[in-house]
Amino acid sequence: MRHLWLLCLLMCSAVVSALENRNVAGVDQAPVLREVEPFLTRITVRNPHDRAVKVKQLDPTCKCATLEIADRFILPKATTTLTIAVDNANRSGPVRVGVSIYLTDPDLETIEVEAWWQVRACIQVDAIGPTMDPLVRPADRAWNDIYRYITKVRPDEPNRLRKRVRVSAPAGEVPEGGLQILGIDYPGKLWRFTPTAQADGSWLITASAQGGDEATLTNGEYLEKVVVRTNHKDKPTFTLEFNTLVAKDAGQQVIDPGFLPPPPGFAPR
Known part of the structure; x- marks a missing residue:
């Protein structure tokens, strides 16, 4: 033998x-x-x-x-x-x-x-579309590991400032007591970020316009970073990039792909 x-x-x-x-x-x-x-x-x-x-x-x-x-x-x-x-x-x-x-x-x-x-991953960061279930990690890999979000709106369309980000920890990476979002640091005045704990232990970060749907947006290109703080010892923070264009003809403008570098960790699959 x-x-x-x-x-x-x-x-x-x-x-x-x-x-x-x-x-x-x-x-x-x-x-x-x-x-x-x-x-x-x-x-x-x-x-x-x-x-x-x-x-x-x-x-x-x-x-x-x-x-x-x-x-x-x-x-x-x-x-x-x-x-x-x-x-x-x-x-x-x-x-x-x-x-x-x-x-x-x-x-x-x-x-x-x-x-x-x-x-x-220590922490998984996924984009959640308008019709997608936030309690489930997207099966389509195109929605996984998204750290950059691009939006184009007119000044009178604050209701279109909408993004949802699901944050979760896979098996073997969940901190003792469960994953926690300890805070979100954003110095800008365009977006508002609301973290919500979900029943499956994940978190849903909802991004919307500061001032709500009645706000008036200021024209311009906004290249902003959002730092999310967690209780994971090996990933205590991660950074989201929000690239927002506010213009009266926003729907007709093309954002230069070189306006932002590739998202952190990007690799073809």
Whole structure:
């Protein structure tokens, strides 16, 4: 039995070492990391061509990735090592980062590499649409991990200043006594933020216009930060960004996508 166990270990080790151009054989084998733990992997990259190649550029699918390749010159069919590091702050669930390795010879195909991992958030921050149940975390990943909110309204439309943010802690991350929002710090005069404890232990932050639906909004572009304070020891605060345009022709204006940087922790999934 002991010999059989050792044989199994050797076979598993051989499978892991045989991986090329990826960190895991399948998504179901992706490592699980807490939000406070950075992702770090070293991937074996093989030159599939019959000639030596020179690396021209490393192009990741997310600017959040820090990349380092051991060799810029790779012999035919030989391998090198690509190191990928990503900060997991403000992420949750499955994450994928792809890397295209462009070569100096345009006639040779690009080498594609991918890394998968799972993130267990300390605190999950999700947008909740008008018709969505705030007691349930959105199943659609497009609504998860949203830290930036964009709104365009006319000065006479304070009723359209409406956002809902669900804040929750997953299993294994709930503080003793339950998750608490200790306060919300916002120095601005446009929005009002109201936190409400929910029956499932999560919190719902409702953002609306200061002064209510009778308020008159002042024209301008508002780039504001809202700091939410919690009782989670590893995520005592998190920051929401509210990008608001108030203008008489707001519905016809396009907000420059460069007006704000990518949301904290953004990575394609």
